[in-house]
Amino acid sequence: MLLCPPKARSRLRRLPHFWLLHSSEIFPMADLNDAMSDPQGDPEGLGLDLAISPAGRVYLEIAHGISGAPAAPAATRIRKAWERGAAHGLLQLGAVELVTALPPSLAFGREFAHLFMVRLTALAALAEDWANVELPAPRAELEQLAAAAPPMTGAEYLDGPVLDAWWVDMHTAVREDIAASGCAIDSWLRGKHPSWNLVGRVCFHLAENKGNELAPFAFLATCASHVSKDARVQHVPLGRALHNYSQAQDRAGLLKLLLPVHKAAERSPWLKSLVDEGKVFHPLAWSPPEAHQFLRNVSLFEASGLIVRIPDWWKPRHPPRPQVRVQLGQHASGIGLATMLDFKAELTLDGEALSEEEWRHLNAAGDGLVRLKGRWVEVDREKLDAVLAHWKTVQRSAAADGISFLQGMRLLSGAAIEGDAPAAPAETTAEWSTVVAGDWLHDALAELREPGAGPDPQPELLAQLRPYQRKGVQWLWWLNRLGLGGCLADDMGLGKTVQVLGLFSLAKRERDPGPHLLIVPASLIANWQAEAARFAPHLRLLVAHPSVIPAGDLAALSRHRLADVDIVVTSYASVARLPWMADVQWSLVVLDEAQAIKNPGAQQTRKIKTLSSRVRFAMTGTPVENRLGDLWSLFDFICPGLLGSAATFSRFVRRLADSEHVDYAPLRRLVQPYILRRLKSDKRVIADLPDKTEVKAYCALSRVQASLYQQSVEALATQIETLEGIERRGVVLAFLMRFKQICNHPSQWLGDGAYGPHDSGKFARLRELTEAIAARQEKVLVFTQFQEMTGPLAQFLHGVFGRSGLVLHGGTAVKARAALVEAFQHEQGPPFFVLSLKAGGTGLNLTAASHVVHFDRWWNPAVENQATDRAYRIGQKRNVLVHKFVCRGTVEAKIDALIEAKLGLSNQIIEGGGETLLTELDNDELLRMVALDIGSAMVEAKAG
Structure with a gap:
């Protein structure tokens, strides 16, 4: 569709x-x-x-x-x-x-x-x-x-x-x-x-006539009479074509031939005089002013249906002209957004400065076509003088300190958001001047586009970085050295976390005094803790969150207590709740899932933008450059002032939208140096990726979930005290199932059918994940082992994607399954497919999906891998990202840790088929396995 x-x-x-x-x-x-x-x-x-x-x-x-x-x-x-x-x-x-x-x-x-x-x-x-x-x-x-x-x-x-x-x-x-x-x-x-009235056989030709100094141009109007056998167009002079039509008494053909000439003459008084005098039907020798009149009307002639052939040095939209070249940043003083750039304006042609003698020649030649440096150029003295005077004024005002880095970047991109060049009309300035980067600025921007060899975060960073990840670390490090902010916007699954850990590792090695502040969604705190412990154990982390530090102690933290800390990790909501964070002078502030600040009017966004720091970075997997509102708010954080104020940026956007020609290139050029975005579909990246990447998605429990879970643990402890044998095994299996259901959603265990999105930490994490997938227009498979969960999950995902998806479970008719698969595989088909693990775990080919979510765990990797292989199989042309949901502080997290560690118990579970062997644990071991760690389980309930 x-x-x-x-x-x-x-x-x-x-x-x-x-x-x-x-x-x-x-x-x-x-x-x-x-x-x-x-x-x-x-x-x-x-x-x-x-x-x-x-x-x-x-x-x-x-x-x-x-x-x-x-x-x-x-x-x-x-x-x-x-x-x-x-x-x-x-x-x-x-x-x-x-x-x-x-x-x-x-x-x-x-x-x-x-x-x-x-x-x-x-x-x-x-x-x-x-x-x-x-x-x-x-x-x-x-x-x-x-x-x-x-x-x-x-x-x-x-x-x-x-x-x-x-x-x-x-x-x-x-x-x-x-x-x-x-x-x-x-x-x-x-x-x-x-x-589009097509007559179109009349062609106007203009060529140089180098043998005649007084009339160095020749004009000829022809008719394209036919196409030869070798596909070459054959022309005859327009006068001869008219004669042929007259002899044949083909009045209709004659009118058809002359109609575009007539239309063009109606719009061009200059051409009308040639037509009225009959000159257009004969070869003509022209002076430079006559040729210039013709060239200025080329677009009009083409719009009237005429074909125009002109010398290749003339481009109707960009004619050759002497221009004022403005050079910025030959040298620089300062660092970061406070950098001042030197400024120089001079008259040039094709990038070559004009000598005094050449400038005098231009002054004497007047307007129109002028021969300069052996080529024909267009000169409009009034406009050229106005632009030159304008830039000289700017140069005089910048003589002492130069111009600001932000103003220089806007001038360089051509996006005059703040009216950086108000003295001359913007259109005239763009036509008769060009802005180029001097040596320092050129080299700095070149390093941002293609970071060169820099310090290696290894061996401190215990990760084997892929080439594109190494470039990402170097890019972040170069921005950090320049004192500029940036946005790491790699696709989901390309390893943004490890790249930022690489930046933190380099900062520690280079004795950056710190501390650094890392702000993440509360649901991702555990992910960052796990990744930092795995890849950067040398970094000293302090999690400033009520799930780790009591609220009273957290509120009393001070700059003195952060002296031995490299990175403070906190949540977006905690920044707003902890006033002392605004009093600390941070070295780096990094936002993960930075789309959280896309609304510039939200209190959370305003609080975060008040933080004091040397450099700011953002991480996001969504294409922020395609949403102008998100883009402004993001840059108001990482590079405040680059896109101007909200009001001036909105006026700039409105001018772009109202302009005759669609041209967002200046805005893209302006923001491009500060956004590093690599797509999984990029051939330079995909060759460096594994076919399948598995990541853990740690989820918190809501208050309702935590309460039900704790009550279930206490009930289990009471019941197993007096039970033995098969009766005890049955009770344990029933409670393990209950724990899984509570971790999924309280309504699954309670059977009330409510399934409120805010009552489940897994639903909250699923929303965060699938919003990014939806933004990328990608597709996802969501597996659950419970048939009763497929409907609520599908309804929830409908709200995220704004479109219906597909559901397949044991109750789905076998005949209907092929149609469901075919619909999902279609490019414009449904964006998500919810499947029960048993019904959808084998036999289906669903390679349209590039994401697989295991909403609840089977506790048997072989079964989960079978389900994953519905997407990761022959015919899959994309990297597949597998997200395994795990509720922190619960039996899910403990069994997952055992499986990861490949300990004896986990091997028994894998070989024995799930929960069965857990029933063989003694009471103390079993209760330790299912016990609730309330601190880590309720991160979001305590503070989002």
Whole structure:
């Protein structure tokens, strides 16, 4: 399916994988709401956006809550076109909706499709048998288009090859569409939009005439008469073509031939005078001013249906011009965001400085086409002088200390968010000047793009880093040395944790005074403790959380008590509850799952942004660069000021959305140095990955779960005192089952059917995990050994993904299973599949999933591995990430630890098949095994 229906998007505002450019949930402040007002759109309240799947396919998102939708008639036309397929949808945008107001993602689709249509009309004009001639994709232009794409769902998958594939699909769709219409191509084009009226056989040629100094250019209008057998286009002078049509008394052909000339003359008084005087039908020798008039009208001629051939040194959108080159950061003073960059402005041509003599020559030559350094360039003295004066003013103001690092980075990217160059019009400044990095800044940015050899965190770090992980550590270390913040945004499963531990290890070796602050969701504290103990035991961790330190002692902690600590680990909620954290001068502050601060108006976000630190880092597995609201809030933490204030950034975004041409490239260039994102689909990464990665997902217990669990432990202790033999074994097995059910959800044991999401720590962890999976548009298998859990899990996941999933258990008809598998395997099929372990553990091929969740444990790795292999099998082209849920402080954690340690008891359990041999433990051993460690089990209940 290419359409995402409204009912399936009813919970859109809860989903992280939808980019809501104008959403008040992203920018809750009043000034942002005002700046991003919602134009009148579909009366049903539905918005439209383009999105890209992980396979590179473009599809249309239809959802409530997306603002900036086209007006109702256009929205209906666009939706109907997309129902026919993606290529037809793009064709609608580029061939029909030429003047329709569109949101940025649809405007990007229109720009791509419009480029295709321009090339198609040129092909149809020159080749009689156009349908059998290939239309090659313009690779360079498509790469530029991909770089300038606006944020949208799946934008991380967009590149030149993806647009190449769209191009091929569009050509196929056009052939099919024209064949189905039964019309000639010119009639088909007229049916799309009046501007596509195809006459297109008239060609205007401009060439250099180097033998004539007074008239160094030659003009000729021709008609493309036919295509030879070797596929070369044959031209005749336009005057001769007119004569041939007259002799043949082909009035219709004559009108068709002259129509684009007439249309262009109506819009260009200069061309009209040539046509009225009959000069356009004969070869002409032109002076530079005449040639310049022609070149300035090229876009107009092409829009009228004329074919234009000009010298390759002239680019209509970027003509050759002398420019003011601004060089920033040849040297630097200071460090971090306080760095000041030196500033130098000079007049150049193609990067070469102009001499005094060349500058005088420009002054004497006047405007238009001027010969400079052996080439023709365009000169507009008024604009050039204004831009030069502007930059000289900036240079004088920066003469003493230079300009700020943040202002320099905005100037370098071309994203003038704060109005960094207010004295000259922004458009004029961009056309007649360029900003380049000096030696120091160039080298610094080059190191960020491709970190060189740096200190190795080993041997202190007890991990064998993969090459891309080593680069990640070097990138973090280089930013740390520069005093700049950054965001490590690698895909889930690529090892962000070990990379950050590598950074902490290097900081300790280099005698960074610390302490460092690591802020994580409460549910991940145990994960970080386990990973640090495994890979970096030399780091001294203090967990500042009520689950480890009593609340009174925690509130009384001071800077003095942190003297012997390398890293303080705490939760997001604890930062807001512990005022002393804002009084400490931290060296590094690192946020894990940094999407937690995406709402800039939330109290938690504001508290975290008040922390004092030398450098700030963020970690996230979701594509923050595709959500402008999230992006601003994230950078307001890691690089405060780079994207300006919330109000100025929203105005900047609005200007981008309202501009005629879709171009988000400056914004991408601005943030790119501070985001390191590697995808599992990247060939440079995937070759370095294991096919399957298993990770533990530690879960807390809710208060209800902890209370029920403790009551069950006490009841078990009472009952087994007087029981023996088979009766005792039966009771133990029943209680072990009860413990599992309580760990899953209290409602499973109580049988009340409520299944409140907040009553289960596993449900909370599942939400965190699957929100990231949904943001990546990936698919997940969720296994449980309990059939009664499949329904509640499916209902819960429907709320996370905003779409229905699939369920398979022992009660599912055998005949229905093949259809379920086929639906899941489809690219646009359901995003999740909940399966009971026995029914779905064998015989199914579910390679569309790149994640496997074992919601509850079978306590038999062989059985779990069989289930995992539904995704990890022949035909799987992605790395599979396996998440095994374990409730801390419970029998689940203790048995998992035994299995990991491969101790005798765990081997007996594995070989004996689960819980059976636990019944053979004596009473004391059994009670120790099932006892509740309340401190570690109730992290989130004590403080989130």
